[in-house]
Amino acid sequence: MQPLSSKKGMILTTSEHFFLSFTDTLRYIFLHYKIGVEDKILVPAFYCPDTLRFLSQVATVVLYQINRDFSINKASYFEQVAKFRPRVIINYSFSGLSLTSEELVRCKALGADSTVIIEDCAHRIIIPEDLPELGPNHFYVTSIRKHSPLQGSHLIGNLPPADHLSTRFNWYKLRCYLLHLIQGGLSLAAYLGRSPWLYERSSDVFLHHDQLIGSFSRPTRGSRFSFELYKFINLRKVRQHQKEMAEMYNRQLKTIKSPLLKVLADEVVKAGEWIYYPLFVEPKIQVNLITYLEEKNIFADMLWETPTFQDAQIDHGFYQSFIILPVHWLIKKEDVILICQEIAFFLSSQNRLHDANKI
Incomplete structure (x- = not known):
């Protein structure tokens, strides 16, 4: 959509x-x-x-x-x-x-x-x-x-x-398009039906597709x-929407006072183009936060796993320092507010758990 x-x-x-x-x-x-x-x-x-x-x-x-x-x-x-x-x-x-x-x-x-x-x-x-x-x-x-x-x-x-x-056509290309169509259908059905099971199946197909695409040795058209269809998408409208959602995340998340979270400066978010919103989260709570949001049918993940490529200049800590949140066309202002509220609730529950362990 x-x-x-x-x-x-x-x-x-x-x-x-x-x-x-x-x-x-x-x-x-x-x-x-x-x-x-x-x-x-x-x-x-x-x-x-x-x-x-x-x-x-x-x-x-x-x-x-x-x-x-x-x-x-x-x-x-x-x-x-x-x-x-x-x-x-x-x-x-x-x-x-x-x-x-x-x-x-x-x-x-x-x-x-x-x-x-x-x-x-x-x-x-x-x-x-x-x-x-x-x-x-x-x-x-x-x-x-x-x-x-x-x-x-x-x-x-x-x-x-x-x-x-x-090359214009091969088995690799056909498999990529079939997996892409299946993943898109499952993702839409999961969104419309609010189904965690369909969301998980869509994620499974996405990962399979992600491993396949780009793997063929000969450049494929x-x-x-x-x-042709891509020409009809209102790209300027999509880009502006994603920028507005990223700016809204930043405004909402700045109100959460926690040493476990960090947001980018407003001017950085405003100047950038964002395909996802990056939220800096302390590594010790990242997995639990992602799991909590997924249980609420909210997409959250790491952008990339730490690379196995060996070089002293690879900043492994940076790869593990943030999670990504959705800004795509189906995400509305109400969704951003709800996601930020869920993050705030998760952090407050972590604080209560920490206080209880002190007793």
Whole structure:
């Protein structure tokens, strides 16, 4: 369920540059530029573990730091660009904020002429008319399943189509779409019926789908149906709604006085683009809080598990420092208020339990 535009929206890219998943798009770019194990890829030290694992199989991964408000640590970033002059740079921030145009110019000046810059927009909604003009070797890559009921990934940038580098149909693609349809149906039924059992089955299928998608060795195109239908979604309305829900979470949760919780500064939330709302929670209560909210039919989870990728710069503590709460189109203001009330109730019950143990 998404708000629709009265007319077809602008095109992000051509159907030849629409792939099944974010990883399929990366595979296509790497094949085009012949990226290999001797090349260096610069990525954030806070990043999707599955993508980190994939990248480490393709090339040599080096890392730049992310600040505790999810922004790119510019000092670390430019130091690593100058030091390694990587073949590929992936810009990513969970808050949706990347480099300014001036910082991109500096990045290109420090890197090699052939450096490929990829803007990871898996957790962002890209509005066609807001896109800047992209220079050579500079691309945006999306993942529409993160914010819509559709599945696919746009490769945005000046790259000539090369049919021989990708495939249009295979068993992997069919399985992904079948699992996606089943998960979407179960999720909708769970929402309408308020059924914990259906919600659990939907989560099971989602995890199975998540393990499968992006796993095929050859870049696979997305479906033309998803490509065309996505144009009719009112993306600006969805993005604004998610921003408003994130800001409301922040206002509501700031009223809960507890050393076990921490929220981002208002200006950080207001400036960002949020696919989920991040709530910093002391690790000792995280599992119990997530379990409590799930029992109330409220989605809450860790964004990612701590990666197995071995590097001293990986900030394992940051991965474990927060949980995510929903901001999608079906979440309304009343839902945010209810979720925050449940969190407050959980914390008060924890305090009563702590006081009782003292006696």
